[in-house]
Amino acid sequence: MPRETLIKELCLKFDSVQRRSNLDWPAINVSAHQLVELCKKLRDEYAFDMLMDVTAVDWEKERPRFTVIYHFLSRERGHYLRVACNCENDDVPEAPSIVHLWGGANWHEREVYDMFGIKFIGHPNLKRILMWEGYSYYPLRKEFPLAGIETSLPAADVAEETQAKVIAAPMMGGPFCSKPGPYMSEAEPEGKDESWTEKQPKPEAEVNE
Amino acid sequence: MSKHQKSEYVTSDLSQREEEFKGEIMTLNMGPSHPATHGVLRLLLELDGDIIQKCEPVIGYLHRGDEKIAENMTYNQFVPYTDRLDYLAPLANNVTYAIAVEQLANLEVPQRCQAIRVIVCELARISSHLLGIGVYGMDTGAMTVFLYTFTEREKLYTLFEELTGARFTTSYTRIGGVARDVPEGWLSRVKNFLDGLLPVIDEIDTLLTRNKIFLQRTEHVGVISKEDAMQYGLTGPNLRASGIDFDLRKRMPYSGYEQYDFEVPIGTVGDCYDRYLVRMEEVRQSERIVRQAIERMPDGPWYAEDAKKIFVPPKPKIMTSMEELIQNFMLVTEGPQMPAGEVYFEGENPKGALGFYIVSKGGGVPYRLKIRGPSFCSLSILPKIMPGHMASDIPVILGSLDFVMGECDR
Numbered sequence: 001m002p003r004e005t006l007i008k009e010l011c012l013k014f015d016s017v018q019r020r021s022n023l024d025w026p027a028i029n030v031s032a033h034q035l036v037e038l039c040k041k042l043r044d045e046y047a048f049d050m051l052m053d054v055t056a057v058d059w060e061k062e063r064p065r066f067t068v069i070y071h072f073l074s075r076e077r078g079h080y081l082r083v084a085c086n087c088e089n090d091d092v093p094e095a096p097s098i099v100h101l102w103g104g105a106n107w108h109e110r111e112v113y114d115m116f117g118i119k120f121i122g123h124p125n126l127k128r129i130l131m132w133e134g135y136s137y138y139p140l141r142k143e144f145p146l147a148g149i150e151t152s153l154p155a156a157d158v159a160e161e162t163q164a165k166v167i168a169a170p171m172m173g174g175p176f177c178s179k180p181g182p183y184m185s186e187a188e189p190e191g192k193d194e195s196w197t198e199k200q201p202k203p204e205a206e207v208n209e
Numbered sequence: 210m211s212k213h214q215k216s217e218y219v220t221s222d223l224s225q226r227e228e229e230f231k232g233e234i235m236t237l238n239m240g241p242s243h244p245a246t247h248g249v250l251r252l253l254l255e256l257d258g259d260i261i262q263k264c265e266p267v268i269g270y271l272h273r274g275d276e277k278i279a280e281n282m283t284y285n286q287f288v289p290y291t292d293r294l295d296y297l298a299p300l301a302n303n304v305t306y307a308i309a310v311e312q313l314a315n316l317e318v319p320q321r322c323q324a325i326r327v328i329v330c331e332l333a334r335i336s337s338h339l340l341g342i343g344v345y346g347m348d349t350g351a352m353t354v355f356l357y358t359f360t361e362r363e364k365l366y367t368l369f370e371e372l373t374g375a376r377f378t379t380s381y382t383r384i385g386g387v388a389r390d391v392p393e394g395w396l397s398r399v400k401n402f403l404d405g406l407l408p409v410i411d412e413i414d415t416l417l418t419r420n421k422i423f424l425q426r427t428e429h430v431g432v433i434s435k436e437d438a439m440q441y442g443l444t445g446p447n448l449r450a451s452g453i454d455f456d457l458r459k460r461m462p463y464s465g466y467e468q469y470d471f472e473v474p475i476g477t478v479g480d481c482y483d484r485y486l487v488r489m490e491e492v493r494q495s496e497r498i499v500r501q502a503i504e505r506m507p508d509g510p511w512y513a514e515d516a517k518k519i520f521v522p523p524k525p526k527i528m529t530s531m532e533e534l535i536q537n538f539m540l541v542t543e544g545p546q547m548p549a550g551e552v553y554f555e556g557e558n559p560k561g562a563l564g565f566y567i568v569s570k571g572g573g574v575p576y577r578l579k580i581r582g583p584s585f586c587s588l589s590i591l592p593k594i595m596p597g598h599m600a601s602d603i604p605v606i607l608g609s610l611d612f613v614m615g616e617c618d619r
Contacts, residue, residue: 013225021550022550023548024554026553049439050442050565051444052562052581052603053564053566069579071553071581075453082553101439103441103589103590104586104590106589111585129268129269130272147320
């Protein structure tokens with residue numbers, strides 16, 4: 001089945017499925033309440049037998065703020081399918097878990113939770129995976145400062161220069177700190193990470209339960 | 210009391226005490242610093258005697274926040290960080306990353322660049338598998354194999370050093386090409402290396418493949434069924450050992466892999482022995498690919514000459530021409546300019562499919578870069594396959610999965 005027909009069919013079968021702009025592989029948007037149903041259909045009827053990757057994007061100021069991105073692979077068709085699902089709540093983002101469909105989603109979803117704080121409803125063991133239990137930040141959220149978070153044992157030289165009691169993170173104070181975006185002037189490397197200054201206070205620590 | 214009676218007394222006492230301990234579960238912590246875990250992997254084990262009841266891998270000890278770092282630097286600046294993902298095959302990571310970004314830019318690199326990339330990718334595969342097999346031999350008690358494979362690997366590293374200037378952290382590719390053309394005579398030296406490689410592989414074959422101890426340690430140990438392999442997103446040799454014929458180089462060819470003639474080895478059982486056999490055969494097939502690539506090495510440019518906003522011009526031109534000087538300045542300060550959009554690319558790396566998902570809002574810096582490490586997925590299957598095995602099977606199963614923590618933790 002050609003890729004175009006696939007997307008058209010999925011759009012017809014699920015009312016929340018919409019085409020997503022793409023540069024490489026076919027891509028669709030789906031709303032959270034139909035995600036599990038869609039994934040099951042993709043696996044059982046459309047031969048997307050492998051879940052390659054689950055990740056998320058933090059759009060910072062856009063609403064909805066968080067999007068969970070799935071990449072499915074069909075060995076038979078020989079292409080990927082990107083499924084994007086916006087999280088409904090921006091403050092406590094949530095998404096349905098698909099661990100019961102793909103065992104491999106277990107660690108992927110834990111990683112997304114660890115890095116973005118997106119709670120996967122129905123996950124059997126949703127706890128931190130790369131960071132340690134009790135760590136109270138979500139490092140891949142855009143507001144998390146590159147310089148790192150405040151600590152009682154800061155690096156002396158960095159603390160002196162930046163007036164921030166942090167452990168020096170990679171790139172802190174380095175000459176190559178650039179910002180993503182279409183404007184070239186913003187892409188120019190800055191002297192140090194300015195994401196946490198007097199103008200922009202450090203983020204509130206979110207307490208894990 | 211005679212001697213005989215006394216010993217009987219002791220035996221009965223012990224067996225009584227054994228009854229006391231029956232069914233008692235012991236929790237054992239293995240790692241994160243343990244020679245069998247090949248890096249900083251920690252396993253939480255629940256043992257009933259010698260039998261594993263439950264296994265929970267604890268990862269993250271090598272987490273460096275590569276994805277966060279990538280959001281704050283230009284595309285080319287991130288190339289050295291890819292070295293440190295699967296640090297046993299840095300060249301393959303470099304190539305996969307470069308192709309991912311080139312797909313975002315919709316940029317086609319010249320034939321010669323593709324051929325060079327294929328050669329370095331396959332040499333990286335040979336290097337990674339040589340280490341994998343050697344260390345695997347050591348995990349099962351065959352020390353000699355390690356010495357043979359490391360001798361060969363050392364020769365490869367000399368070649369890498371000549372090509373890239375570094376033995377380990379190569380940072381060879383750039384977006385739109387490679388850092389430099391192959392040095393004069395390098396290809397024939399690679400050929401010399403290949404001539405010496407196959408006899409060594411045959412020798413390892415005679416040392417391990419029919420070795421009774423090795424067979425008993427690996428056959429029907431750590432069996433991964435086809436279904437499980439698919440469920441957990443296993444890729445690369447681990448997937449193929451389970452009997453699934455899927456190789457990205459064959460099925461979705463990139464960098465001109467469709468021109469080369471090679472076989473994809475497939476396992477039947479999916480046990481530790483099959484994973485070893487698949488790796489051995491992949492070394493031989495990689496050797497074939499490298500030979501073909503050297504044979505047909507096309508002439509011409511080794512970087513995309515027309516991609517003025519992406520690839521830094523050669524040094525002599527920068528120093529003599531104003532236009533190239535400006536081009537160089539813009540590229541170094543602002544990075545190669547990319548369109549907005551998102552791409553996902555996976556390359557067939559020695560450990561499996563390494564994927565890069567890049568979200569761009571335009572400009573020289575990615576908005577979000579996600580790395581899909583094959584080792585991450587390979588390790589996620591441990592809680593599934595470990596239970597029921599003996600504690601002494603742990604190093605064998607871990608070794609057969611051939612993971613690397615740099616890529617798992619990122």
